[in-house]
Amino acid sequence: xxxxxxxxxxxxxxxxxxxxDGIRHRLLQHLLLTAGCLALxxxxxxxxxxxxxxxxxxxxxxxxxxxxxxxxxxxxxxxLLLLTPVGRWGDGPTVVALVLFAVPPLLTNAYVGMREVDxxxxxxxxxxxxxxxxxxxxVELPLSLPLLLNGVRIAAVQLVATATIAxxxxxxxxGRIITAGFNLASTPQVVAxxxxxxxxxxxxxxxxxxxxxxxxxxxxxxR
Amino acid sequence: xxxxxxPRGALARRRPPAxxxxxxxxxxxxxxxxxxxxxxxxxxxxxxxxxxSCSPVRSNGAVIAPPDxxxxxxxxxxxxxxxxxxxxxxxxxxxxxxxxxxxxxxxxVIALPLAVLARRWGWAAGPVLAVTTILYTIPSLAMFSLLLxxxxxxxxxxxxxxxxxxxxxxxxxxxxxxxxVPEETRQAARGLGYGPVRLLLAVELPxxxxxxxxxxxxxxxxxxxLLTVGAIVGxxxxxxxxxxxxxxxxxxxxxxxxxxxxxxxxxxxxxxxxVQRLITPWTRAART
Numbered sequence: 249x250x251x252x253x254x255x256x257x258x259x260x261x262x263x264x265x266x267x268x269d270g271i272r273h274r275l276l277q278h279l280l281l282t283a284g285c286l287a288l289x290x291x292x293x294x295x296x297x298x299x300x301x302x303x304x305x306x307x308x309x310x311x312x313x314x315x316x317x318x319x320x321x322x323x324x325x326x327x328l329l330l331l332t333p334v335g336r337w338g339d340g341p342t343v344v345a346l347v348l349f350a351v352p353p354l355l356t357n358a359y360v361g362m363r364e365v366d367x368x369x370x371x372x373x374x375x376x377x378x379x380x381x382x383x384x385x386x387v388e389l390p391l392s393l394p395l396l397l398n399g400v401r402i403a404a405v406q407l408v409a410t411a412t413i414a415x416x417x418x419x420x421x422x423g424r425i426i427t428a429g430f431n432l433a434s435t436p437q438v439v440a441x442x443x444x445x446x447x448x449x450x451x452x453x454x455x456x457x458x459x460x461x462x463x464x465x466x467x468x469x470x471r
Numbered sequence: 472x473x474x475x476x477x478p479r480g481a482l483a484r485r486r487p488p489a490x491x492x493x494x495x496x497x498x499x500x501x502x503x504x505x506x507x508x509x510x511x512x513x514x515x516x517x518x519x520x521x522x523x524s525c526s527p528v529r530s531n532g533a534v535i536a537p538p539d540x541x542x543x544x545x546x547x548x549x550x551x552x553x554x555x556x557x558x559x560x561x562x563x564x565x566x567x568x569x570x571x572x573x574x575x576x577x578x579x580v581i582a583l584p585l586a587v588l589a590r591r592w593g594w595a596a597g598p599v600l601a602v603t604t605i606l607y608t609i610p611s612l613a614m615f616s617l618l619l620x621x622x623x624x625x626x627x628x629x630x631x632x633x634x635x636x637x638x639x640x641x642x643x644x645x646x647x648x649x650x651x652v653p654e655e656t657r658q659a660a661r662g663l664g665y666g667p668v669r670l671l672l673a674v675e676l677p678x679x680x681x682x683x684x685x686x687x688x689x690x691x692x693x694x695x696x697l698l699t700v701g702a703i704v705g706x707x708x709x710x711x712x713x714x715x716x717x718x719x720x721x722x723x724x725x726x727x728x729x730x731x732x733x734x735x736x737x738x739x740x741x742x743x744x745x746v747q748r749l750i751t752p753w754t755r756a757a758r759t
Contacts, residue, residue, distance in 0.1 A: 251620035318689065319736035321696040323710060324729035327717040331725060409610035413700055416612065417717060426616050430703055435619055442616030446609045453608045 254436035255443060264440075271425065271444065278421040278448060281414075282407045285343060289350035289403060294396070297355045301362025301392070302384045310359035317352035322410050325349075326417035342411070342419035349410045350403040357399025361392030397463075401456040408449045422448060542723065549723035556724070559712070564731060567708025570701070571694045571739070574630045578637030578690060585638075586645035587671065596646065603639035611636070611700045619704075629701035636697060637690035644686025648679030681754055684747040688740050695736040709735075 258264060265271045300306040325348060329341035365388050373387045415423025422445045429437030541549040553560070589596040609617070614632045622628035652675050660674045699710030707714065709728040716724035748755065 315692075319692050319696060319733055319740070321699040321710070321713075321729065321732050323699040323702070324713050324725070324732055327713050327725050328729055330717060331720065331722050405608055409612075412610040412612045416700070416703060416714070423610075423612055426612055427703070429616075438616045438619050442613040442619075445613035446617065449608050449610055449613070450605065453604075 251435055251439055255439035258434075258436045258440040259443070269424070269428065271422075274420070274422050274424055275444070275448070278408070278411055278423075281339075281342065281346065281411045281419075281421055282404065282452070285346040285350060285407055285411075286400070286404055288343075289347050289354055289407075290400065292347065293351045293354035294358055297358035297396075298362060298384065298389065301359045302380070302388060304363070307359065307363065310355050314352045314356040317349060322349055322413050323416060326414055326419070330417050339419060341417060342414040342421075345414065346407055346410050350407050353402040353406060354399045357402065358392065358396045361395030361399075362388055364395065365391045397460070401453070401460075404452050404456065405449060408445075408452050412445050545720070545722050547722045547726045549727075552723040552727060560727065560731065563709045563712050563728065564735070566706070566711075567695070567698060567732070567735060570626060570630055570706065570708060571633070571691065571698055571735075574633030574694050574698075575637050575687070575691050577630070578634045578641055579687065581634070582638050582641035582645060586642050586649060589642070589646055590649040590675075599642060600646070603642050606635050607639040611697045612703065615700065615703060624704045626706040628704055629698065629706045632701075633694045633697060637694055640690040640693065641683070641686050644689075645679060645683045648682030648686075649675055651682065652678045677751075680751050681747070684743065684751070688743045688747075691739045691743060692736045695732065695739060699732060708732075 259271075267273065297310060300310055322345065326341055326345045329335060329344055332341075334340045334344055369387060369391065370383065373383050378386065411419070411421045412423035412426075415421055415427045422441060425441030425444065426438055429435070429439075429441055540551060542551050542555075585599055589599045606614075611632065614635065615628060618628045618631050622631060656674060656678065657670065660670050665674065699707050699713060701707035702710035702714035705711065709732045712728035713725050713732075715721070716728065
């Protein structure tokens with residue numbers, strides 16, 4: 249328990265909150281990295297998944313990409329990117345790795361959501377004379393939204409975790425407090441950093457949980 | 472370019488004495504690894520005591536390192552690396568396999584009774600699932616760090632962290648499998664005079680096997696990949712090589728260790744798939 253109180257004291261120390269290595273700066277970095285990369289990954293993955301799902305093509309790829317993403321270690325990708333030319337521009341490796349690991353859950357969930365739309369509904373819409381575009385935006389997209397949003401949630405949690413590991417490869421974010429603690433052999437700092445990261449991750453999960461509860465019925469699956 | 476690397480280098484490369492001492496078996500080997508990253512292009516980086524200075528004489532006394540050696544040129548793919556570091560790679564793979572196997576095994580041993588209890592008492596399912604979800608949300612680096620006061624810089628810390636993750640996946644999947652057992656099947660077994668224990672062992676658990684095995688496969692693959700993060704405490708299997716390779720800019724080492732890691736994950740997945748086919752023959756018979 250003494251470690252916990254020491255970690256608490258570390259957190260309570262105002263000096264640790266300011267400056268470039270301070271908690272406030274790292275927190276902001278982590279938040280920006282997560283939010284920015286989530287937006288970027290959505291921009292990349294969702295159009296692809298919606299088009300593939302609408303056309304019913306590339307299913308094997310969209311579904312299996314998640315399994316591949318799980319087998320490839322985040323840390324290895326970060327270090328590999330760091331050693332490639334991408335590593336030369338500052339946060340480059342971190343951003344690329346974050347996007348790489350956020351895309352699979354987005355793609356898989358959006359694709360599966362699109363394919364799980366009741367075929368009868370799709371045929372009814374076709375029979376009413378809807379064009380492909382109308383079908384996609386007025387029928388398939390709204391009906392697949394719950395699963396799609398679940399993918400966004402998984403991707404967000406994944407992003408927080410990856411952004412933390414990025415600190416091992418020199419990236420910014422809350423993980424840097426942990427790695428700095430290890431380098432200083434300071435257990436209180438390591439534990440304090442870990443607590444911050446854990447709370448941050450749980451808050452992100454919590455925000456999605458609350459959003460899901462207060463969302464209108466059609467976004468929750470209408471149940 | 473060096474300027475861009477300095478801030479990153481300053482932090483990542485300084486290793487505390489405590490950690491170096493604990494990680495001795497692999498650390499010692501690492502320090503004895505001669506290699507010559509970027510012989511001509513970059514100036515030697517400061518704080519680089521992990522990388523020995525480049526000498527043309529290896530530890531065994533043989534004079535080597537012709538200028539066109541792929542190690543000297545620091546290439547990504549390097550046969551000489553595989554030849555000369557076979558023992559280091561083997562040790563890392565063995566550590567990787569041991570720690571992963573141990574973590575998944577312990578996770579399974581804990582998850583099975585938890586899932587069965589959660590199935591038996593409906594009220595327990597909510598809290599069990601909530602706790603496992605919370606555990607799964609915590610990023611791996613933070614998880615290992617939170618366990619640091621409990622286990623110190625040890626292999627136990629890494630295994631404990633991985634156990635918590637595999638627990639989550641296993642409990643969810645086993646519970647889903649148990650819940651998917653049709654009520655009619657259960658009633659039929661009861662009608663045949665099966666007691667609760669026999670019902671569980673002879674009917675419910677076998678029928679939950681496909682879902683449980685799916686969870687086991689995901690848990691194993693995740694554990695193989697997450698173990699690399701254990702390099703922060705010196706027990707990351709192949710992650711140690713990746714970490715050391717990053718600090719010394721050793722491309723062949725990073726790529727080889729990463730590829731080996733993915734190969735282990737794929738091999739473990741296929742192995743478990745084979746086991747699943749063997750122990751659940753009825754799933755295939757039903758389909759064909």
